[in-house]
Amino acid sequence: MGLPIIGHSLGLLKAMRTNKGEKWLQEKVRKYGPISKLSLFGKPTVFLHGPAANKFVYTCDGNALANHQPASIRRIIGEKNLFELSRDDHKRIREALMTFLKPDALKQYVGRMDGEIRTHLNKHWEGEQEIAVMPLMKTLTFDIICSIIFGIERGRRRDLLAQLFQKVMEGMLSVPINLPFTRFRGSLQSSAKAKAIIMELTHEKREALEKQGSSSNQDLISCLLGIRDENNLPVISDEEIVDNAFTVMIAGYDTSSILLTFLVRLLAKDPSVYAKVAHEQEEIAKTKGPDKLLTWDDLANMKYTWRVATETLRMYPPVFCSFRQTIKDIEYGGYLIPKGWQVFWAACMTQMDDNIYPDPSKFDPSRFEQGTKTPFSFVAFGGGARICPGNEFARIETLTMIHYLVTGFTWKLSTKDDSFCRDPMPAFNQGLPIIIQQKSSATPYDA
Template identity: 45%
Template structure:
């Protein structure tokens, strides 16, 4: 109603942009197109990153040695900033081990299980012919657990990502190639900033060691992953 009354506003949010945007024929988006894009936005920017953060906390609670290394890295950064210092881009770049932990989390529990692509030409794969125009679903979970590229694939091992890391197109939580997720660096900064502030302030333990994981479509702990928090004082409980 505000847009109808005042027209194009100087300050607009994403929804108003979509309501006002038109194509070369001056046609605006339908309500179905707008609602679809809003749902995709919520999934891509919220569900995926919140899922990754949740499972990083889960794995840190399960592997004290990994937690200790993350804590050491983050406390060194925190001490260099001082009590009132804000994180900067250079600080994010120093969180190499923490990002290895995030990558190993996304390998074992990818926030997106895969997506669809359309064959633009006839493809022969593993003895099967996929005709041009057919829809295909590429699977992240199966790729990440291929022992050819990830020895002992069920083991949580952040060191896999040291050096050059896995071979191209074997680790694909953000996809790959020209259609790789454009929000990769934003997600990395968001996840690492969150983990920094949690790790440097708290230690935690899982309330339910046997909590199951559901997929809807991102992995979600069935009980919401309840934890017990303890405050840290100068890097120790």
């Protein structure tokens, strides 16, 4: 089980930071099979591997397995977040979030997301220059979430939140020892400050709604405030609103920016894929005037581009591992997992299994022309009742940004070192520097 409290935590974190996390776990599978035990982040833990394990976790009865993140994540995000809740509370919060994040509701936000992306490109990508992709993609996803999730205009408060979120992310997956100068202490302090800003924002939006000076559909926080039961009482408390707005922010901030960064790298290294994506997007651009925003129907026509994005997620998943906790003694694969144990699995490992995806290191978007053949083998957005509620939000964000990039720019890598590590999310060592050149005929991204 490893050292007291620390267990195997430092070994796993070190492997992830040197981009060897999957090899570290594969060695464990080689030695002990698809079910084994260890200690992680202060908890006795069982490690599960394979499509059957993915299916077991994603479809398990809520009375047997509960959402239960490592103490570092739970204390930084808050106890009332969706990833921590189970049973009726999970259902209530998820249904509330889906009021805002379901496709029918998101259609009205395509134009706002389009506008944020145009503004970002005008500010950061114009002309011929060298830029670092990953920091700029993080700036973009942060601005989109601030606008659509929080309803925060550009200015001092948004800038402060950006600084705080950077610190929050640094200690999300760490040994939860609250001592000075540790990553965990820094993230915990930044989380408290960020959540105070979100609580203040929640109070402001409630006051605006009560005065009927604003719409409950203008952002996620306003939407959650506007949800009432049959007695006209709030369905969600202020603390739940703050914790879950914070959760959506964290879930969307890194994941979408990572996918977009890997797509930029792919399109720079594979001219044939770039040509096909560009052709699809230019055909859509021909139907638009320079001032016409993208629509939901335009996104539906970006089929090849989304297959490219899906294959990118298969090979380079932003989220490496996840956790649950047993509510009672349960049996799996002939073993008894005791009540209170942590269940740990790296669902994405099945996405590089050559028994499921032949030649898994080869980039091949055609794999997803007919969907996934093996259930629970592609789980970039989770699965079952707990599939990521923000998957459509991410799709809109990704397709819209790629549309304006390939119709407005060409680019090439400006470094031979395009490697990355996981800390715990993928991070490029140099931020992925590229040299961009604006297409002379490009007008679609003009604000």
